[in-house]
Amino acid sequence: MSNKQEYKAEIVSKDYLNEDTLFFELKCPEIADAAIPGQFVNISCSKFLKRPFGIASANKEDGTISIGVKIIGEGTKNLSEIEIGEIVDILGPLGNGFDLDSFDSYILAGGGTGVFPLNFAYDTLSLMGKNVTTVFGFRDRSQVIMEKEGHIITTDAGDYGIKGNVLAGLDSLSISGNPCILVVGPTPMMKGVGEWARSHSLKCFVSTEQHMACGVGICLVCVCKIRSEDPNEEYKHVRCCKDGPVFDYEEVIL
Amino acid sequence: MSSRLNVKVGSVDLKSPVILASGTCNFGRELSEYYDLSVLGGLSSKGLTIKPRAGNEGCRVAECDSGMLNSVGLQNPGVDYFIEHELDYMRSLNTGVIVNVAGHSFDDYCGMVRKLDPFKEKIDVLEINLSCPNVKEGCMSIGSSPEQVKKIVSALRDLTTLPLWIKLTPNVSDITAPALAAQEGGADAIVLINTLLGMRINIKTRRPVVQNNTGGYSGPAVKPVAIRMVSECSRVLDIPIVGCGGIETAEDVVEFMIAGASAVEVGTASLIHPDAGLRITEGLERYCEDNKIENISSLTGTLELW
Ligand SMILES: Cc1cc2nc3c(=O)[nH]c(=O)nc-3n(C[C@H](O)[C@H](O)[C@H](O)COP(=O)(O)OP(=O)(O)OC[C@H]3O[C@@H](n4cnc5c(N)ncnc54)[C@H](O)[C@@H]3O)c2cc1C
Ligand SMILES: Cc1cc2nc3c(=O)[nH]c(=O)nc-3n(C[C@H](O)[C@H](O)[C@H](O)COP(=O)(O)O)c2cc1C
Ligand code: FES
Numbered sequence: 001m002s003n004k005q006e007y008k009a010e011i012v013s014k015d016y017l018n019e020d021t022l023f024f025e026l027k028c029p030e031i032a033d034a035a036i037p038g039q040f041v042n043i044s045c046s047k048f049l050k051r052p053f054g055i056a057s058a059n060k061e062d063g064t065i066s067i068g069v070k071i072i073g074e075g076t077k078n079l080s081e082i083e084i085g086e087i088v089d090i091l092g093p094l095g096n097g098f099d100l101d102s103f104d105s106y107i108l109a110g111g112g113t114g115v116f117p118l119n120f121a122y123d124t125l126s127l128m129g130k131n132v133t134t135v136f137g138f139r140d141r142s143q144v145i146m147e148k149e150g151h152i153i154t155t156d157a158g159d160y161g162i163k164g165n166v167l168a169g170l171d172s173l174s175i176s177g178n179p180c181i182l183v184v185g186p187t188p189m190m191k192g193v194g195e196w197a198r199s200h201s202l203k204c205f206v207s208t209e210q211h212m213a214c215g216v217g218i219c220l221v222c223v224c225k226i227r228s229e230d231p232n233e234e235y236k237h238v239r240c241c242k243d244g245p246v247f248d249y250e251e252v253i254l
Numbered sequence: 255m256s257s258r259l260n261v262k263v264g265s266v267d268l269k270s271p272v273i274l275a276s277g278t279c280n281f282g283r284e285l286s287e288y289y290d291l292s293v294l295g296g297l298s299s300k301g302l303t304i305k306p307r308a309g310n311e312g313c314r315v316a317e318c319d320s321g322m323l324n325s326v327g328l329q330n331p332g333v334d335y336f337i338e339h340e341l342d343y344m345r346s347l348n349t350g351v352i353v354n355v356a357g358h359s360f361d362d363y364c365g366m367v368r369k370l371d372p373f374k375e376k377i378d379v380l381e382i383n384l385s386c387p388n389v390k391e392g393c394m395s396i397g398s399s400p401e402q403v404k405k406i407v408s409a410l411r412d413l414t415t416l417p418l419w420i421k422l423t424p425n426v427s428d429i430t431a432p433a434l435a436a437q438e439g440g441a442d443a444i445v446l447i448n449t450l451l452g453m454r455i456n457i458k459t460r461r462p463v464v465q466n467n468t469g470g471y472s473g474p475a476v477k478p479v480a481i482r483m484v485s486e487c488s489r490v491l492d493i494p495i496v497g498c499g500g501i502e503t504a505e506d507v508v509e510f511m512i513a514g515a516s517a518v519e520v521g522t523a524s525l526i527h528p529d530a531g532l533r534i535t536e537g538l539e540r541y542c543e544d545n546k547i548e549n550i551s552s553l554t555g556t557l558e559l560w
Contacts, residue, residue: 004287006527049317213315213322214525217284220326221315237308237329
């Protein structure tokens with residue numbers, strides 16, 4: 001079945017969340033319709049390759065999606081200079097996304113730009129009427145973004161919310177039942193939360209980031225390592241963009 | 255698509271001169287979600303080796319001004335898996351099935367062709383990749399020695415009646431030498447070019463961007479090099495040439511054909527726009543219509559040098 005396309009999306013809003021992080025809404029009804037949390041889009045904003053960004057929300061009625069962008073280099077800088085009303089080439093929704101069906105309750109743990117895809121997971125789980133707890137960790141108060149009512153916030157500096165990292169936030173929870181942990185953030189954080197989940201015998205999924213080209217699974221530049229079932233090989237390479245970006249923590253080698 | 259785009263590469267009939275290049279379309283499954291691949295002349299599989307390969311470690315891509323470096327390192331599931339799980343799928347796409355064969359040694363290439371020859375009903379072409387720059391041994395080092403090219407091609411010629419297209423590396427000083435060697439060995443066509451060896455450096459870490467240190471440069475930046483090589487080879491070869499390197503538009507295809515290509519392969523363009531093959535094919539239809547061209551192959555080799 002050939003039904004996927006590259007789209008042109010109009011920037012309908014643009015806001016600074018802090019000095020180097022922006023939040024955009026883009027008009028793209030097809031992507032808004034099809035997107036599930038954990039998936040991403042690939043956007044033209046640089047000299048040659050597109051750039052991947054997690055989908056931060058989708059509004060089917062308005063036909064819009066949102067993304068959060070931290071400026072780190074040329075492509076994200078260019079994107080930050082795009083104005084409302086301008087058009088970008090966009091591919092999506094891409095990747096596998098989170099499994100939000102198999103569990104009754106979820107704990108979302110995020111840091112860095114990982115809070116964006118988790119925001120979409122939070123919205124969706126809330127709509128589904130599932131039990132969802134959110135813990136976001138930041139360096140200090142000035143970095144706190146995407147906070148919604150009920151979210152548990154931690155700061156390393158201790159000037160807002162719980163002092164410490166995301167693990168301090170998780171330790172503050174009284175866990176009941178068998179919630180599934182979804183964690184998106186810097187690798188050390190995902191490892192920390194993965195180990196925490198393991199020690200509590202909880203299922204945990206992480207969302208990986210790799211340098212990409214196509215974003216659709218045809219070039220094999222974006223591989224992650226997963227444990228192999230074959231005893232003769234140490235690991236297997238799988239595509240972050242197509243087989244991921246979400247993987248079972250027990251399966252992926254971070 | 256109309257018959258205006260039908261071309262012949264030696265004995266091989268193709269619906270269109272537009273083929274998707276190896277390593278930029280996997281085995282067709284992902285791109286067939288974007289368009290019906292039967293509009294294409296063919297699809298060249300990911301480079302296959304006798305045993306599965308995990309490919310290179312670490313970062314495998316570096317963006318460049320008008321292209322990219324890749325150092326995938328021939329990650330592939332191996333030829334046995336391909337035969338069992340991907341070949342029938344490729345055949346079902348109703349387009350030319352080109353199997354890209356890579357290796358580290360003379361024996362590897364022979365072993366590969368022995369394994370593939372029994373499936374000749376399902377395969378249109380064996381594309382012998384003597385040009386991958388991203389693996390330590392074999393491949394590119396074989397392709398840059400005319401003696402070795404001739405030796406391998408003649409050996410493979412004895413093993414199969416399938417058309418053999420020899421894909422050469424541009425990382426040589428005289429491209430006509432390996433091209434002529436391939437022709438003497440019994441090649442049916444030459445594919446020009448694979449990627450140019452390149453390097454990008456992260457100036458903050460003073461380390462190469464790709465962990466393999468070097469990578470293969472592809473995309474629009476390499477197009478002039480490819481066109482020059484197609485033109486040089488077309489003046490000395492009797493066998494057809496399949497042009498490749500930086501093609502993004504129908505006009506690029508026309509340029510390659512005028513230079514001497516009978517067909518072309520589109521690589522990196524599909525990584526930027528998944529439907530690049532379709533856009534280019536539609537553009538070629540329009541080009542033929544606008545210029546009253548009955549068959550696109552009338553362009554091949556019409557270059558007049560100054
Ligand atoms: C699945 C996925 C989801 C992502 N979601 C978000 C998000 O929601 N918000 C956000 O701000 N960022 C996100 N990122 C990271 C974002 O893609 C990079 O920050 C961005 O590509 C950097 O581009 P640049 O040109 O500004 O940086 P440069 O450093 O100049 O980029 C150079 C090259 O490296 C690549 N690159 C650099 N850092 C990364 C990285 N962390 N991941 C992947 N490629 C990288 C670039 O794509 C480019 O090809 C995500 C990455 C992935 C893989
Ligand atoms: C990511 C990537 C992977 C590639 N893998 C292969 C391969 O497996 N075998 C091969 O013969 N060529 C491979 N190539 C080379 C292309 O087929 C093509 O020859 C080259 O990229 C030049 O064409 P382009 O500029 O249109 O991409 C690869 C290129 C890229 C960008
Ligand atoms: S970016 Fe091309 S396969 Fe993942």
